Amino acid sequence: MREPVELRRQRILSVVQSRGAVKVSLLAAELDVSVVTIRRDVEELTRAGRLRRGHGVARPVVDTAEPVPVPAARTAEPAGDAGAVAIVVPERHSYLYETLHGARTVLEESGMRIALHIAPQSAGAERPLVERALADGARGLLIAPRWRNARSEELDYGWLAEVGIPTVLMERRPRPGSALHALDSVCSDHWYGTHLAVDHLVALGHRRIVLAARDDSPTARTIRAAFAGIAADRPEVEDWSVVLSSPAAVPGPGPGSPSAAVRVQDAPAPVEGTAPDLAALLHERGATAAVLHGDVDALMLVQRMAENGVQVPRDCSVVAYDDVVAALGSTPLTAVAPPKAEIGRAAAELLLYRLTGPAGTTGPVRRTELLPTLKVRGSAQRVTPAKD
Template sequence: MRESAAERHDRLLSLVRERGTARVSDLAAQLGVSPVTARRDVEALAARGLLDRVHGQVSWPAGRGGGERRPAGGAAAAAPGSGPVLGLLAPSATYYFAEVIRGAREAAARAGARLVLRISDYRPEDDRARVESLLAAGAQGLLVAPGRRAPGDRDRYGDWIAGLPVPAVLLERRATPGSALDRLDRVSSDHRHGVVLAVRHLAGLGHRAPLLVARADSPTALAVRSGYAEALGALDLAEPAPVIDSVPSELDPEGFEDAVRALMSAVSSGAATAALVHNDVDAIRIVQRLAELGVRVPGDLALIAYDDEVAALADTPLTAVAPPKRQVGRLATELLVERLARAAGVPPEGAWGPDGPDGEEEPRRHVTLLPRLRVRASCGAVGPEAAGRHT
């Protein structure tokens, strides 16, 4: 596979970081590219402040640290007048994680930090290489959202994150209780609470326990499934039927049609009058297909979507559970910046010193944010947006 420019830049930065100073011609030979390509890469990286370039040579910028010279935490190595370099590993830069990244970017800008992004495309086997490239690019702290898909990915691919050489915050992900990863700082949404909000709202409208239509290909989907069973128990509701497995219509048209038909059958038989659907895109497509089959939302079926990315744009605006994605990114970044400041001996204003009040190490934090329910027309109740007001 042909190496991308970003991957080549990472290798170039790694070489300079290890050596301190290098000739452009030597870098070209090491990278296996032409001198013209190496020179163009060096100019691009120098323009971004990642390298210093003088008379055919490049060097690692003073104050950024490198290799074994980097102080613990890295924040003390930031150039005068600037904050640290923060690395962010995300499984995607679109849909759900676009807002998470936006929140992280805003918090980094307020702290004077520079945010560097890598995308794993939900390939957990590639996460480690992406993080190593962030470190090679000078990241002094890391925000890590592993690209998990299957239930076993958390234990199979996660342990190495706990051994990172710089402070790290786990982003919108949870760890196995008692594991090494569980000792890291983390900021995440409480999806179980989000499911309870949806189920309680539908029950309050007089519906029996809603059916769950959900994917099983992401941590959010798995958390929604787990939270569904807990919500039914907490609200003393009997499970109406097994969860209907949903799949992307563009990847598996037959599987998607099976899910729609199963939901239609439950509605037609009177077994269900309400449903919770993960995610927004699937919910919109399911509503469209149900309409073609003669099932109306909300007339025949009250429906709530999960994620609230595009739910409001459906023909019948969908009531949706909205995880606090932007706030997750913002708070995780603020926590990471604070950790870097403490490691550098410069704790935030109003905080205790580098350690706690008794001289003990500052405890790690697991911050959980609660989703909201945004009521629209699809559940049959009139909320602020259904009445034409913005929430």
Template sequence: MRESAAERHERLLELVRERGSARVSDLAALLGVSPVTARRDVELLAGEGRLDRVHGSVSWPGRRPPAATGAPSATGGGHGPVLGLLAPSSTYYFAEVIRGAHEAAARAGSRLILRISDYRPEEDPMRTEGLLAAGAEGLLIAPGWRAPGDPAAYGEWITGLPVPAVLLERRAAPGSALDGMDRVASDHGHGALLAVRHLMDLGHGAPLLVARADSPTALAVRSGYADALAALGVRAPRDVIDSVPAEQRPEEFDAAVRALHQAVVSGTASAALVHNDVDAIQMVQRLAELGVRVPDDLALIAYDDEVAALADIPLTAVAPPKREVGREATRLLVERLTDRQRADEPRRHLSLLPRLRVRDSCGARRASGGAAGAGPDRTDTDNSF
């Protein structure tokens, strides 16, 4: 059976852990992979804070190869506190959150340790125990919640942590114990309002929402969409169209595409907000096969802005400040750990505002006389209302 990348990464980490440090070329030989593959693996693991990388060698965080003595560590590794980060994923949305946290930790001279829950909230406590066992003095916690009831079912343990913690890109129910914690999160309600208002400013009626319901971000976009329509005094043209991952549930995804197609051809709606980028790109492709063109027949905005700019028709997208969320949460945690006066201050809830990056799929460039695909993205300001 072919070894997965995750299994290879674990083997690589074990080799470095046993040796303290190793040359990338030696790791390639020990793993039985090409030097290019080994280099890519090392870059990924170093970017996640799981290895230090200096001049062709790698070392276990906190150790450096002799030749690198005196050189700055790729992960900080100074005299700051050791920080633990629990994330549901290290790819797509959370890759940028992790990158921001890593950057802020490095600036503070701190080591960042990462554990991934793979969206299994029942495993979050065990993963966090691993962070504490590895020496984490403070924690950044992004639970692997998916369903609306998950915070209540899988959240109480967070309030009993023995070290300072910041809730990361997650919100708690008002009045709950979790709501009394420090947290830093994107304001997805603001992001949904930016999209709805932009489409209506272009002359469309209230846009449709096509969205998943399998993550806190998706649920927040749904809630924000309803609030945006209420704030603008309009009604949804029809119920939210439920989306699902096309590769996992192709028949249900196709049903969502056909529901959107029907809404367009029937005149029910001429604009839509779609969560997330991947679904939006695939929907644009399928709609074209069914005779609906973006933006001619349907103005479309995606939510997340991970890969939206890479679509055949670059997608206008709401961009949550993912990297900034990681940075600000880390700064807050370091303050709690290193400044006794701040440790006694009231808890803080920090909401960072998404931005709207205007490209081709909403038709704004065409309406303003700009050539499709020409020039850089235009970013709407965050405080325009």
């Protein structure tokens, strides 16, 4: 199914706002569409005052104002990563690009130079980028590894624990007792976010709920486990199940096998590699509500349900999880909104404290969690009691 135009343009905005000027050809490659399409999108966004268009380049609209003064410390730095804070995030990840934008704001305001590294989707891609940054003299590291499965996460623990410069993990919480347990980290409390979604639906009278979720990141796996525990513990919830949200929602590529999907009662097993027939599952389970992770998958699933005669919220109430583009659908989706930009800001502030605080007063390791919020937009409604 073709990606909605507004969704694609929101992804363009996320990339440009997080990185600054970006070549149109690079945007086309990252979003897997033609250069002609991206050029047309950039022109429309420029007309709407949301971007600036240059010679083959898309620029953030902030550049239309007076030039932002560049601190002298940044202009005086040598080439390469020497003296810079290295930031490593996965490619094609709009959620973490918002986190990156928050970190960038804090670091630039402090006069700290940034060296951004985008990790491709191949397994173990972060390690050579970090090693290159270290060789170039980076003084601090903010990193959000992809960690598509548990095995790839475990393989990163050893070398990442030995980086040797102040490091803060963003939106990642290592396994308790692992080599990274004592590493600074800042992330969202996704258990609480999942609780918000279930509590909202239960308060509206829903008793049969489906979670269609990804399984290819630490966030996805946390949401799946949290939903299973929360739904099982809520006496109001009569029936629940978990399925994969898209063909690309399973772990990989990478070492190890995909983690097992959550099962419940006689819930049908998700078929990996195929899109879930959510409309059929809702009918089979008698479910009246669904929690959908993440936003892109949520919008696509809502479209697919509509094609099968299931309208949101008339026939099924929906809460999305991520809130990157949930509000842009033809039916704006109520969504759990992790504090993405605030995560980046808090991580950058913690790293600056490690880098600039008085010697010998760095303090204990900090594992910070920020609470998500619920953005209510009307895609979930109260259950209408059945007539006798």
